[in-house]
Amino acid sequence: MNGTIFDIKECSMHDGPGVRVTVFLKGCPLRCMWCHNPEGLSREPQLMFKENRCCRCGKCRIKCNHDICQRFNRCVYACPNDCLSVSGKMIGDAELAESLLKQKNMLQFINGGVTFSGGEPLLQWEFVCAVIDRISELNIAIQTSGFAESNAYRSVVDKVDFVMQDIKIMNPEKHKLYTGVENSKILDNIDYLKKSGKKFVFRVPLIPDITDTEENLKEISKFVGGHRTELMRYNTFAGVKYPMLGMKYKLSDRESRKDDYTKYFENAVLL
Amino acid sequence: MLKEYILNKEHYKFRREAGVVDLKDSDSIAERVCKRFEKMCALETPVILPGEKICFIRTVKNLPEIISDEEWIEIKKKHFVHESGFVSNMCPEYGEIIKDGLLKRAEFADEYGKREIAAIIDLADRYRAEAEKQGRTDIAESLVNIPRYGAANFREALQFLRILHYALWLEGSYHNTVGRFDKYMYPYLKKDMDGGIYTEDSALELLEDFFISFNKDSDLYTGVQQGDNGQSMVLGGVDENGNYVFNLLSKLCLRASKNLMMIDPKINLRVNKNTPMEIFELGSELTKAGLGFPQYSNDDIVIEGLERVGYDRRDAAEYAVAACWEFIIPGKGADIPNIGALSFPKVVNKAMYEHLMSCETFDDFEGKVYDEIAKECDSICGEIKDIWTIPSPLMKVYMPEIKYHNFGIHGTGIATATDSLYAIKKHIYEIRDIQKEELIEAVQSDFELHSELLPKLRFHTEKMGNDIDRVDNIATGLLKCFSDNLSKRKNCMGGSFRAGTGSAMYYLWHANEIGASADGRRKGEPFGTNFSPSLFAKINGPFSVIKSFTKQDFVNAVNGGPLTLEFHHSMVSDDECVKKVAALVKAYITFGGIQLQLNVVNIEKMRDAQKHPEKYPQLVVRIWGWSAYFVELDKEFQNHVIKRQEYTL
Numbered sequence: 001m002n003g004t005i006f007d008i009k010e011c012s013m014h015d016g017p018g019v020r021v022t023v024f025l026k027g028c029p030l031r032c033m034w035c036h037n038p039e040g041l042s043r044e045p046q047l048m049f050k051e052n053r054c055c056r057c058g059k060c061r062i063k064c065n066h067d068i069c070q071r072f073n074r075c076v077y078a079c080p081n082d083c084l085s086v087s088g089k090m091i092g093d094a095e096l097a098e099s100l101l102k103q104k105n106m107l108q109f110i111n112g113g114v115t116f117s118g119g120e121p122l123l124q125w126e127f128v129c130a131v132i133d134r135i136s137e138l139n140i141a142i143q144t145s146g147f148a149e150s151n152a153y154r155s156v157v158d159k160v161d162f163v164m165q166d167i168k169i170m171n172p173e174k175h176k177l178y179t180g181v182e183n184s185k186i187l188d189n190i191d192y193l194k195k196s197g198k199k200f201v202f203r204v205p206l207i208p209d210i211t212d213t214e215e216n217l218k219e220i221s222k223f224v225g226g227h228r229t230e231l232m233r234y235n236t237f238a239g240v241k242y243p244m245l246g247m248k249y250k251l252s253d254r255e256s257r258k259d260d261y262t263k264y265f266e267n268a269v270l271l
Numbered sequence: 272m273l274k275e276y277i278l279n280k281e282h283y284k285f286r287r288e289a290g291v292v293d294l295k296d297s298d299s300i301a302e303r304v305c306k307r308f309e310k311m312c313a314l315e316t317p318v319i320l321p322g323e324k325i326c327f328i329r330t331v332k333n334l335p336e337i338i339s340d341e342e343w344i345e346i347k348k349k350h351f352v353h354e355s356g357f358v359s360n361m362c363p364e365y366g367e368i369i370k371d372g373l374l375k376r377a378e379f380a381d382e383y384g385k386r387e388i389a390a391i392i393d394l395a396d397r398y399r400a401e402a403e404k405q406g407r408t409d410i411a412e413s414l415v416n417i418p419r420y421g422a423a424n425f426r427e428a429l430q431f432l433r434i435l436h437y438a439l440w441l442e443g444s445y446h447n448t449v450g451r452f453d454k455y456m457y458p459y460l461k462k463d464m465d466g467g468i469y470t471e472d473s474a475l476e477l478l479e480d481f482f483i484s485f486n487k488d489s490d491l492y493t494g495v496q497q498g499d500n501g502q503s504m505v506l507g508g509v510d511e512n513g514n515y516v517f518n519l520l521s522k523l524c525l526r527a528s529k530n531l532m533m534i535d536p537k538i539n540l541r542v543n544k545n546t547p548m549e550i551f552e553l554g555s556e557l558t559k560a561g562l563g564f565p566q567y568s569n570d571d572i573v574i575e576g577l578e579r580v581g582y583d584r585r586d587a588a589e590y591a592v593a594a595c596w597e598f599i600i601p602g603k604g605a606d607i608p609n610i611g612a613l614s615f616p617k618v619v620n621k622a623m624y625e626h627l628m629s630c631e632t633f634d635d636f637e638g639k640v641y642d643e644i645a646k647e648c649d650s651i652c653g654e655i656k657d658i659w660t661i662p663s664p665l666m667k668v669y670m671p672e673i674k675y676h677n678f679g680i681h682g683t684g685i686a687t688a689t690d691s692l693y694a695i696k697k698h699i700y701e702i703r704d705i706q707k708e709e710l711i712e713a714v715q716s717d718f719e720l721h722s723e724l725l726p727k728l729r730f731h732t733e734k735m736g737n738d739i740d741r742v743d744n745i746a747t748g749l750l751k752c753f754s755d756n757l758s759k760r761k762n763c764m765g766g767s768f769r770a771g772t773g774s775a776m777y778y779l780w781h782a783n784e785i786g787a788s789a790d791g792r793r794k795g796e797p798f799g800t801n802f803s804p805s806l807f808a809k810i811n812g813p814f815s816v817i818k819s820f821t822k823q824d825f826v827n828a829v830n831g832g833p834l835t836l837e838f839h840h841s842m843v844s845d846d847e848c849v850k851k852v853a854a855l856v857k858a859y860i861t862f863g864g865i866q867l868q869l870n871v872v873n874i875e876k877m878r879d880a881q882k883h884p885e886k887y888p889q890l891v892v893r894i895w896g897w898s899a900y901f902v903e904l905d906k907e908f909q910n911h912v913i914k915r916q917e918y919t920l
Contacts, residue, residue: 010812011855013842019851021814059723080722082730102738106814109861110854271844 003096003127006039006087006119010103014271016141016162018112021103023096025128026088028120030145031180032168033250034207036238040119045088047072048244053081060084087245093127097134104138113139113161122148125156132159143203145179146186146193153189163200164230165193168211170219178210187223194227202229204268206261208254217264229268231261273322274479274531277486278889285318285330292335301662303337305383308442308665312390317401319410324480325430326398326410327437329488334443338661350659351763353607357661358444360501360593360609363669364602366455369431372420376668383664391418391438425469428459429481435669440492442665446501446594449536450601453506453521460520471523478520479527485535494594495776496908498534498899501594507550508541509570511585515543517550525553529560534891534898539592540565544861551853558852558869559843563893566596566833567867569860573598576829576865580677580758580767595897596773596801596831596866597679602670607658608679608769608830611651614781615688615749616788616798618643623695623714623789627707633700637745640692641752648756651680656763676764679830682753683774683781684798686805689735689746690790694728696745710789717787717794729791729807736804737811738818747823754828771830772802772823772865779907797911800894801868803835806914813838817859825865833866834859835893837915840873868893877901877913 007024015022027043028035039046045068057080064075068086076084100114107113114135121128122144132140141162146153157163167190168183169175175183193200202224206212212234220229234256239249262268276282292310294303316330338346338356346352353359368376377388395418402410413430422428432449439447463469469477485502492500506521528538540554554565570588577587582600590598597608622640630636655678698705705724713721733742754770762768774781778798786794790805799805802820810816813836820834843852852869859867870893880887884902892901892912901909 008811010814011842013844013848013851019855077731078723078726080725080729082726103814106818106858109858110851112851112854 001093001127001130002090003093003124003131004043004045004088004090005096006037006089008099012115015115015117015143016113016164017139018107019110020112020115020141021100021107022115022117023100023131025116025118025121025124027123028118028145029123029147029181030120032205033178034205034210034234034238036235036241037119038242038245038247038249039087042088043123045071045086046245047074047076048085048087048241049246050083050244053083055081093130093134097131100131100135100138107138111139113141115141115143115164117143120145120147122146122152122156125152129155129159132156146189147181148185148189150185150189150192154192157193157196157198161199163193163198164203165190165200166203166205167220167224168205169216170223171216174216200227202227203232204229205232206234206257207251208234208257212257212259212261214264217261221265224265226266229265231265231268231270233270273320273483274533276320276322277483278533282318282320282328282487285316285328286332287330289314289331289333289335294335294337296339300338301383301664304442304662305386305664307335307337308387309390311441312394315394317394317398319398319402319405319407323483324409324413324426324477325433325484326402327433327484329437329441329491332491334441346659350657351655352659353610355445356659358663358666359446360448360597360599360607361444361605361666361670362448362450362591362593362599362601363435363666364455365432365435365450365669367602368435368669369417369428369455370421372416373418373668374420379671380668381664383662384668387438387442387665388668391434395434422459425456425459425463425474426477428456429477432456433481433484437488438665439669440488442663443661444663444666445492446494448501448503448591448593448599450505450591451508451589452504453518453524454508454510454516457518457520461518464519471519474519475523475526475530478523479531482524482527482531482536483533486533489535494897496894496899496905497903498894499594499897500535501897502535503537503539503592503594503897505539505541505591506565507546508590509543509574509588511588513588515546517546522553525557525565528562528564529557532560532562532889532891534562534900537897538564538566540567541570542567542857542860543570544857546857546860548853548857551857552850555843555849555853555856558871559849561840561871561873562891563868563870563898566592567856567860567869568592568596568598568831569863569865571860572825572863572865573829573831576826579826580769580829582675586674592831595775596833596868597771598829598831600675603672603674604677605670605673606675606677606679606766608677608771609681609773609775610655610678612681612683612775612777612781613644613647613651613753614683614777614784615753616684616691616792617781617785618647619688619691620714620785620788623691623711627695627699627711633696636695636700637692637748640749644749644752645756648680648753648760652757652760652762652768658763676762676766677769678762678764678766679769679771680757681771681773681775681777681830681832682750682828683777685746685749685772685802686735686808687782687788687790687792687798688749689742690732690805690808691788692745692749693735693742694732694789694791697732698728714787714789718791725791725793727791728789730809732791734790734805734808734810736808736816736819738815740822743819743822746819750823750828754824758827769830770828771832772825772828773830773832774798774801779911797914800835800911800915801832802866813855817855817862817864821859821862821864825863829865831866833868834864835868835870835915837870837872840871843871872912874913877909881906881909881913
């Protein structure tokens with residue numbers, strides 16, 4: 001079975017227990033305005049262009065025979081400055097599993113594991129399950145918005161060792177406004193997670209004036225209770241990849257704030 | 272505060288020039304060295320800085336020349352002279368001298384040694400008198416025993432070490448390291464702790480005072496750049512019985528370095544695969560601070576390797592780290608661990624220009640590369656004969672019984688050479704999509720000709736650092752060829768040659784020497800630092816780098832030279848991350864790596880510091896075997912550090 005990924009990152013420090021390898025799956029049903037992985041939104045391969053390195057030599061315009069280049073009318077192999085790359089690679093479950101298992105000795109030594117992230121990994125839940133079945137000796141974690149059909153959510157959660165579950169906005173209308181989808185499915189899935197006996201943490205992105213309001217954080221706090229919650233500081237570099245994809249980042253003028261948001265929670269840390 | 276006083280350079284006001292120092296041409300050079308030392312000691316003005324407990328600073332800035340230009344020409348006609356000709360990168364057994372006192376050393380010293388000891392004692396006495404005059408009875412008391420006699424307590428021992436180290440610089444030797452500080456100093460601390468004289472906090476305070484002393488005169492001791500002064504210290508490591516030594520003092524040193532955030536002393540931590548995780552965690556806390564300390568070395572590899580090149584096991588177990596990374600033996604080794612350097616990329620280019628056209632298979636070609644390595648080793652080692660060093664009566668006092676005279680040769684640019692060879696293997700001999708002539712013309716013309724090959728070779732051919740055996744094994748072969756070649760030779764002092772993986776400044780020099788290379792590196796682009804991936808290689812991440820750079824046989828290439836890993840500061844943002852970094856370091860050691868340099872960097876700050884240097888006087892970066900204040904570096908070095916981050920993991 002094939003899936004589409006856009007990156008495999010070795011040595012993630014903040015994606016679960018220990019030092020991890022993170023697999024980024026391409027495609028997401030949400031459109032959070034603050035998303036810092038815009039190449040994770042579409043399921044389709046996308047051309048990424050680093051304009052600041054471009055010397056306008058035009059070599060990428062010369063016709064080539066590489067399969068991957070045809071749909072973009074650009075040759076990604078011709079650039080002397082490595083400006084062009086394709087985000088999105090089709091890969092089989094066996095091949096991905098093999099490359100992850102290559103890290104087994106390292107991961108076991110450092111008490112790390114593999115984390116599936118995205119995009120929204122549950123959009124390709126069958127692929128994720130197929131890979132997990134092949135690497136079950138490794139510690140597996142998933143980072144998810146929770147926006148998925150309940151059978152997809154349950155199938156994956158049941159297979160993993162650790163879940164990093166996002167909670168963004170409690171108010172349904174505001175959730176729809178800022179992420180493009182309603183949060184009822186997410187909250188239902190979280191109910192399952194809470195009862196599942198799995199190890200998990202909640203993750204709350206602190207987006208200035210959107211999610212980091214007192215009202216929202218208090219509501220989230222009430223919902224999560226004493227469960228461990230990680231508050232993710234807003235990354236002011238979140239928008240850097242948008243221009244490479246020809247997209248526009250809508251929150252570009254926000255500054256990260258330094259308030260102590262943990263005060264709203266019973267059991268939260270600021271990351 | 273003493274630290275602020277030093278950082279603000281307020282003590283510079285006590286400095287003056289030496290003026291004309293009369294040294295007769297008719298004297299022997301040893302006599303001149305001794306006379307200059309006596310004179311320098313006499314010229315020094317004792318100064319006690321506000322609040323300091325460990326004294327001795329330089330008030331006379333410069334050492335007058337003792338050898339004329341004409342004499343140098345004559346000497347160099349007849350002899351090989353290493354660097355400036357003075358003794359460097361040697362490590363006395365300070366612990367023994369601190370125990371004995373200088374008078375006992377004088378009994379066995381030659382006339383020059385006796386005179387220099389007398390000069391040191393005289394200067395110490397004047398310091399004592401000055402301290403009394405200023406009412407600093409604590410300092411005066413600390414100079415009653417030492418340096419004449421052995422130290423009776425921790426403070427005296429620290430003050431004594433300060434004097435001994437200071438005297439070496441004053442005599443003219445450089446890259447003066449301090450060796451296994453926590454091993455030889457701990458007995459003094461323990462005795463005083465047992466006696467209730469110090470708490471951990473007050474011991475730390477005194478230790479910090481001592482650490483600051485390394486930074487008082489260090490601007491006078493420049494190497495290639497400010498900071499390249501070799502004031503390195505070794506902590507941890509196994510003892511002669513194989514037990515791991517890590518005591519309260521080791522711990523306090525890591526803390527002092529982290530608290531002070533000053534570039535000296537540079538900390539090396541000896542570890543092995545049995546070293547407790549807690550120690551890796553303490554080391555990683557210091558890494559997080561961003562000074563580029565500690566540098567780790569692997570006892571399991573280094574001790575066995577040193578034994579193999581001829582060191583006795585007991586001596587090998589005592590190894591310390593020289594100015595940058597080379598392994599040296601305290602008290603017994605007069606090794607020159609950086610006497611020469613082999614440029615792997617130069618060898619590959621030469622073989623390509625001369626033999627590629629005639630080689631039918633890659634094995635043939637690789638054989639030619641190996642032949643060139645042998646020739647290059649002949650040439651490098653052949654030049655080193657009749658070596659001449661400026662006499663150092665003081666080093667003779669400190670190290671009366673020299674057992675080893677081995678020479679170390681760096682091996683530079685191994686990733687560039689490996690990537691180039693792999694590119695040749697793949698494109699010329701395997702998939703055959705590049706013609707031999709094309710490749711040669713492309714590299715020769717810096718890719719002006721056949722420019723379409725540049726992206727293919729540079730960005731779309733596999734590189735060392737991604738745990739690909741067929742690439743990494745080429746490096747293994749290159750290093751083995753180099754070390755096998757050296758191991759067969761004896762040097763002009765009867766010692767061995769040691770192959771290493773360091774580069775020092777050669778990553779710039781050697782890179783400028785050869786023009787472009789077949790890995791798509793363009794003319795003028797530097798190699799990676801030491802034993803590290805090429806600067807433009809697309810790297811999967813630290814796991815792959817660690818695996819690629821631990822496959823080689825370091826027991827046979829034991830001169831030293833670290834893998835450099837650099838982490839963006841956000842990766843080490845909390846205590847949990849510190850533990851994760853520690854686990855990664857231990858993994859590197861367990862996988863059989865020889866030496867690891869781990870840097871936490873903040874590229875945004877570096878870029879801003881280039882624009883606004885005044886805002887970042889304390890921004891520290893690691894260069895190769897030493898750390899420096901970023902804003903004090905030449906632009907070329909600043910840019911290299913920034914360029915390294917483009918592949919930051």
